[in-house]
Amino acid sequence: MYEPSDHTFVVCAYGESPYLRYCLDSVCNQNICSHVIVSTSTPNSYIAELCDEFSVECFENAGAPGIGKDWNRALSHVETPLATIAHQDDVYLPEYAESLLDCFNRSKVPLIYFCAYGEIRGNEIIDYSPLLNIKRFMLSPLKNPKHWKSVGLRRLILSFGSPISCPSVSYNLERMHLPLFNEEMKCSLDWDAWERISMLRGDFVYDSTVRMRHRIHPGSETSHLIEDSTRTNEDYEMMCRFWPRALAGCMNRLYSLSQKSNSISK
Template sequence: MTQGLRHAFVVPAYGQSPYLRDCLASLRAQTRPSPIFISTSTPSRWLADQAAEFGATLVEHGPNRGIGHDWNQAIAAAPAEWVTLAHQDDLYLPHFAEETLRRVDGHPDAVLVMTDYGELAGAAARSWTPMLAIKRLLAEQAFLGRAMLGRRRAKWRLLAFGCAIPCPAVTLRRERALGLFREDLKVDLDWDAWLRLADGPGTFARVRRLCMLHRIHAGSETSDGVRAGVRAREDLAMFQRVWPAPIARVLARLYAVSYEVGEP
């Protein structure tokens, strides 16, 4: 195990994503370099070749037990104080690690650092969509111009009207993130994890600068979850954690409308 490692990227890789090479190239191009790990339950020669080409460490685990298990294994695979779960389809702008670690240095009690993000649809990068605007509004009403949230009530306010913390744009304090993700959830395992982190000590910190691009495509886990109706059920369960049942049902329906016209 690497000792004294400040930050690492770890990519939970599954199968042969056509976008993985672009993701790895974006991680290698960081202005503040961090080691790259690839964690997988589907090892292959192709994946080993990608790791070798981009200087990444390949860590295998098994068997394949779903996305929550993959994420937990990925966190465990990256022996650093801070870990970014870099989603294999997404792109990380060159300043992502630099901006994130600057925020870490300014808030030593942080347990989670989030950055702003845009979307990538095909070859088109989008810094504004109605959904991105809503998520930024949710973040603004929680942070109120600050760079961090320390009180439980403020952290829950960030998550009370939807999951305003974009999972691929998050960097976690590893010691608090080991085993963090529920393995019985399919879509909202990140929202659930942030709610539980919000209950504990430590601050949530925010970088307002756009630092990564989340790819929108029909084969993503979120898109699969929406089509299967899983997301609607899990969203309702999350809202019921925060609100009385009648309000939770209304919010869940409004949230569903948002991803009927575009992925949240």
């Protein structure tokens, strides 16, 4: 049985995000007490002061920052079997850690836990939208725990896109091949990770309740990558893992329409 002491939130901090405080507040005030640490490749006094305020340890990474590098470095600082990479712009509802432990303990061989998520746009909380509803529909077969272990089902789901929100995921590091993320990719590295993990023996543990919210804003890395077509190109390569290239191209053009919902006008 997993206990609260078996789980760590590792918050990836970059620059001087005005949202970092809200993220730290959300992970430090869960219904159960997990470990909380911060990992940064851009150490500065702003991050250091917030870490002092919330009494969390900050790990400073050497070398140039990069999404894959930063996520791999973040996981390398974790000393517990379970870990959540918390993105500095996002917030976790108080029940998140409680839910992941409950769900992991219902699984004989858990690989990853993930939950439904909402969005924050400006001051507006959005838990339901056409895109969010589509992603939840894609994941709906996994609402039945009997389907968590089905390799074929989860690969079928992933063949149509990536409905799993990266910051909603917790990893059973005892079952992962580390480093986990492809550092050559810039945007679809989470989809790439799910695709590789999907072939492992074990469970994709899903909670269909909204347990965290992802912030959409102009300064986010996702918005930048959409603007320069990085995401479209990497998504096409992911589609090619499941479909013939010609069909993958058609499907990717449809899938790219979802990018409009992941960006915001400046």
